[in-house]
Amino acid sequence: xxxxxxxxxxLRAGAHVxxxxxxxxxxxxxxxLGAAGAVIVVVFVLAALLANIVAxxxxxxxxxxxxxxxxxxxxxxxxxxxxxxxxxxxVHGARISLAVSVGATALGCxxxxxxxxxSGYLGGWVDLVVQRVxxxxxxxxxxxxxxxxxxxLGPSLQNTIIAIAIALxxxxxxxxxxxxxxxxxxPFVEAARATGMSELRIAVRHVLPNTLAPLIVLAxxxxxxxxxxxxxxxxxxxxxxEPHPSWGRMLxxxxxxxxxxxxxxxxxxxIAISLSVFGTNLLGDxxxxxxxxxxxx
Amino acid sequence: xxAYLVRRTFLxxxxxxxxxxxxxxxxxxxxxxxxxxxxxxxGFVDPKxxxxxxxxxxxxxxxLTQYWHWISGLVQGDxxxxxxxxxPAVEEIAPRIPITVKLAVLxxxxxxxxxxxxxxxxxxxxxxxxxxVLRVLSLSxxxxxxxxxxxxxxxxxxxxxxxIPIYTDPPETLWKELAxxxxxxxxxxxxxxxxxxxxxxxxxxxxxxxxxxxxARSKGATPGSVNYDHAxxxxxxxxxxxxxIEAAFLIGGLIVTETVFNVPGVARFLVExxxxxxxxxxxxxxxxxxxxxxxANFLVDMxxxxxxxxxxxxx
Numbered sequence: 001x002x003x004x005x006x007x008x009x010x011l012r013a014g015a016h017v018x019x020x021x022x023x024x025x026x027x028x029x030x031x032x033l034g035a036a037g038a039v040i041v042v043v044f045v046l047a048a049l050l051a052n053i054v055a056x057x058x059x060x061x062x063x064x065x066x067x068x069x070x071x072x073x074x075x076x077x078x079x080x081x082x083x084x085x086x087x088x089x090x091v092h093g094a095r096i097s098l099a100v101s102v103g104a105t106a107l108g109c110x111x112x113x114x115x116x117x118x119s120g121y122l123g124g125w126v127d128l129v130v131q132r133v134x135x136x137x138x139x140x141x142x143x144x145x146x147x148x149x150x151x152x153l154g155p156s157l158q159n160t161i162i163a164i165a166i167a168l169x170x171x172x173x174x175x176x177x178x179x180x181x182x183x184x185x186x187p188f189v190e191a192a193r194a195t196g197m198s199e200l201r202i203a204v205r206h207v208l209p210n211t212l213a214p215l216i217v218l219a220x221x222x223x224x225x226x227x228x229x230x231x232x233x234x235x236x237x238x239x240x241x242e243p244h245p246s247w248g249r250m251l252x253x254x255x256x257x258x259x260x261x262x263x264x265x266x267x268x269x270x271i272a273i274s275l276s277v278f279g280t281n282l283l284g285d286x287x288x289x290x291x292x293x294x295x296x297x
Numbered sequence: 298x299x300a301y302l303v304r305r306t307f308l309x310x311x312x313x314x315x316x317x318x319x320x321x322x323x324x325x326x327x328x329x330x331x332x333x334x335x336x337x338x339x340g341f342v343d344p345k346x347x348x349x350x351x352x353x354x355x356x357x358x359x360x361l362t363q364y365w366h367w368i369s370g371l372v373q374g375d376x377x378x379x380x381x382x383x384x385p386a387v388e389e390i391a392p393r394i395p396i397t398v399k400l401a402v403l404x405x406x407x408x409x410x411x412x413x414x415x416x417x418x419x420x421x422x423x424x425x426x427x428x429x430v431l432r433v434l435s436l437s438x439x440x441x442x443x444x445x446x447x448x449x450x451x452x453x454x455x456x457x458x459x460x461i462p463i464y465t466d467p468p469e470t471l472w473k474e475l476a477x478x479x480x481x482x483x484x485x486x487x488x489x490x491x492x493x494x495x496x497x498x499x500x501x502x503x504x505x506x507x508x509x510x511x512x513a514r515s516k517g518a519t520p521g522s523v524n525y526d527h528a529x530x531x532x533x534x535x536x537x538x539x540x541x542i543e544a545a546f547l548i549g550g551l552i553v554t555e556t557v558f559n560v561p562g563v564a565r566f567l568v569e570x571x572x573x574x575x576x577x578x579x580x581x582x583x584x585x586x587x588x589x590x591x592x593a594n595f596l597v598d599m600x601x602x603x604x605x606x607x608x609x610x611x612x
Contacts, residue, residue, distance in 0.1 A: 033433070135308070136315035139587040143549035144567070148583060151571045152323040224440065231442050232553050236568050251445060259452050259461075266452060270445035278440035285436070 034286020040279025048094040057085035059092040059245045068262050078264035080250070086264060089245040090272045096246045097276060100161050101226040107165035108226075109219050112172025113208070119173065120180030121203045127177075134170040142167050146229050147238060155241045164229050168222050175218050179211045213291040220284035224277040231273045247273045305598070309591055316587045317371075320580050321364050354380060367580065377577035381570075386577045390563060390585070397555070397562035400478050400485070401547055407486030408493050408543070413536060415490075416497025420532075421524050423502060431494070438491025443550040447484040447557035454480075463559045481558040485550040489543055496539050501532040534605050537597060544593035548586055 028035040047054060056076065063083035071078040077086040119130035137145065149163035183189065184207065192202045233239030234248030242249075250269040258265045351357045355366065370377055376386035419431040454462055462480045504510065505528055513527045548564065555565035563582060570578035 033429075132308075132311060132315065135312045136319055139312055139316050139591050140583065141545040141549040141586070141590065143552055144583065144586055147552070147568070147571060148320065148323055148579070151574075151579075228440075228442055232444065232549075235442075235444050235553060236556060237572065238568075248442075251448065259448065260455055263452055266445075266448050270442065270448065273445065274437070274441045277442075278437055281436050281440055 031286040031289065033282050034289075037279045037282025037284075037286060040275060041283055044094055044276045044279060045098060047091050048098040051092045051095050055085075055088035055091045057088040059084065059089045060243050061085075068258070070262075071264050077268045078262065080262075080265055081258070086250075086268055089250060090247065090268060093245045093247045093250065093269070093272065094276070096157070096240055096244050097227050097230060097273075099157065100164065100230040100240065101223045101280075103161040104164035104168060104226045104230075105219050105222045107161065108168030108222065109172055109215065111165065112169045113176050113211070113215065115169065116173035116176025117180055117203055117208060117211070120177035121184055121199075121207060130173070130177075134173055137167075137170045142225060143229055143232055146233060147236070150233055150238045155238060157240050157244060160230060160233060160239050163233070164226050167229070168226065171222070172215070172218060175214055176211050179214055180207055183207045183210050217284065217288045217291055220280060220287050224280040224284065227273065227277050227280070305595060309595055312591055313584070313587060317368060317580075317584060318364075320583050321360075321367065324574075324576050324580060325360055325363075367577075371581070371584070376581045379570075379578050380575045381573050381578075386581055389578060390566070390581060393561060393563045393566050396478075396560060397551060397564055399475065400482055400555070400560060400562060401551060403475065403478055403482035404486040404489060404547055404550070405543065407482055408489035410490075411486070412490035412493025413497050413533070416494040416536075417501055417524070417529060417532070419494065420498045420501035420505065432498075435491040435494045438487055439495075441488065442553070443484050443488050444553035444557045446487060447481060447554050450480060450484055451557070478560070481554045481560060484557075485547060485554050488550055489546055492543070492546060493536065493539055497532065497536050500535040501528060504528045504532040507531075534601070537604065538601055545590050548590070
C-alpha cells in the first residue's frame with residue numbers, strides 16, 4: 001500500500017541534515033511544489049521591495065499619446081487608457097498587495113493569538129463570551145465581513161488592512177484556542193505551575209511557543225486569502241484608493257470596456273494576483289506537511 | 298438529542314442577534330451617511346435641507362431607537378424603505394433573491410459534480426502524476442480570483458463566439474435564464490470545486506488508512522470495490538459538512554461574479570447598497586446572508602447526525 005518514506009522518517013526522528021545547500025537540495029526534492037511556491041513568493045517580495053528599480057516608468061505618470069498602447073518594447077505589458085505603463089503598475093502593485101497581505105495577516109494573527117490564548121487558557125466565562133463573539137463574526141463570509149468593515153472605516157490603505165485583519169481574526173483565534181486547550185493539560189504546564197510560575201508567564205512562555213507551528217501554517221494560508229480579499233475589495237471599488245496602483249482596481253478600471261480592445265489590461269494584473277496567491281498557497285501546503293505531521297496526507 | 302437541538306437553536310438565535318447589533322453599530326460608525334453623500338454629489342450643503350433629509354430618514358433619532366425600529370420591523374417582516382429608490386426594501390430585495398439562488402444552486406451542482414469525483418481519483422492515485430496534476434489544478438483553482446476567471450471567460454466568449462453572455466433584459470424562459478447563468482456559475486463553481494476536491498481527497502485518504510479497509514483488501518475485495526463500496530461511502534460524510542463552509546465560500550464568489558456578469562441578484566445589490574450607504578438595504582441583506590450561513594451550518598450538522606449514527610451529541 002505505502003512504502004516507508006525514509007527521508008521523512010529520518011527527518012521526523014530528528015536526524016540532522018547537513019546545512020546550507022544540501023539542506024536546500026533536500027527540501028526541493030522532498031517538497032518540489034513547496035520549493036516552487038517559495039520561488040514565486042521570493043520573486044513577488046523582491047518585486048515589491050525593489051519596485052523603484054525594476055519598474056521602467058513612474059506607475060502614476062500618464063501620457064495621453066500612448067493611451068492603450070499594446071505590449072511592445074517600450075511598454076512591456078502595454079499601457080492603460082491613461083497611458084500608464086501596466087508593467088510598472090503591476091510591480092508597484094506588488095507593494096500594495098504585500099503591504100496589505102502581510103499587514104492584515106500580522107495584525108489578524110496578533111489579535112487572534114491574544115484572543116485565542118486567553119479564551120483557551122482561561123476557559124470559563126471568558127471562553128464562553130469570546131466563542132460567541134467569534135461565532136457571530138464567522139456567520140459572515142470573509143469577503144462580506146471585509147466589505148462591511150471597509151465601508152464603515154472608509155477607503156484607505158490602512159483601513160483596508162484593518163478590515164481584512166478583523167475578518168481574519170476568528171479563524172486564527174479558533175485554531176490557537178483549540179491547541180491551547182490541549183496544551184493546558186500537558187505535564188510541562190503542571191510542572192511550571194508547581195515551580196510557582198505566574199499564570200500569565202506560563203501562558204506566554206510555555207503555551208504560546210508550542211502553538212507556533214500551527215500558527216505559521218495558518219498564517220501562510222491567510223496570506224493568500226488576504227491578497228484575494230484585497231483584490232476583490234479594490235475590484236469592487238471599496239479597497240485601496242487612488243493613486244496606489246492596486247491589482248484589483250486595475251482590473252475593475254479595465255473590466256468590461258477593454259475586454260475587446262485591450263485584453264492585456266485584463267490578462268496581466270489577473271496573472272499577478274493568481275500567481276502570488278498560488279505561490280503562497282503552495283508554500284503554505286508544504287509548510288503544513290513539514291510542521292504539522294498530523295495533517296500529513 | 299432534544300436538549301442538543303434546543304441548545305443549538307438558542308445559540309443560533311443568539312448569534313443572529315449579536316450579528317444584528319454588530320452590523321448596526323458598524324454601519325453607524327461610518328463617517329458620513331447618505332445625506333452627506335447626496336449633498337457632496339450636489340456640491341453644496343444647505344444645513345436646513347440636510348437636517349430635513351436626515352429627519353425624513355430617521356437618522357437624527359438616538360441610535361437605540363433606530364435599532365429598535367429596525368429589529369421590531371424585521372420581526373414583523375417590515376424591512377423599512379430603501380434610501381436610494383425610496384421603495385420598500387422588501388420590494389427591492391425579494392425579486393433579486395431567486396436569481397441569486399438559481400446561480401448559487403448551479404454553482405453548487407457544478408462544484409460537487411467536479412469536486413467529489415476528482416478528489417476521489419486524486420486520493421486513490423495518491424502520489425502519482427495524476428494526483429500531482431489534480432492537486433496543482435485544485436490549488437490553482439483556489440488561487441484564481443473568481444472575478445478574474447469571469448473576465449477571462451467573457452474574453453473567450455467575445456473572441457470565439459462574438460458575443461458576451463451577459464444579463465441584459467430578463468430572459469424569456471427559465472431554460473434560457475439557466476443557460477445564461479451557467480457561465481457565471483462555472484466561474485464561481487470552479488473555485489468551490491477546488492475546495493471540495495481538496496477536502497474530499499484528504500477525507501478519502503483518512504478513510505483509506507483505516508483498519509477495515511485493510512481487512513477488505515486482505516479478504517480479497519477488488520480495488521474498485523474497496524475504493525468505492527467501502528471507502529467512498531464513509532469518506533463522503535465529512536464532505537457533507539463542507540456544504541456548510543461552502544455556503545460562506547459561495548457567497549463571497551457570488552458578490553464579485555454577479556458584478557462582473559452584471560447579474561441583477563442580491564449579491565451585486567449588496568455592493569451597490571454599501572457604496573451608497575443605503576442602510577436599510579445593507580443591514581437587511583447582511584442579516585439575510587448571516588441567516589443563510591448560520592441555518593446552512595445548522596442543517597448540515599443535523600444531516601450529519603442523521604447520516605452518521607456514530608456521532609452522539611452530549612447534552
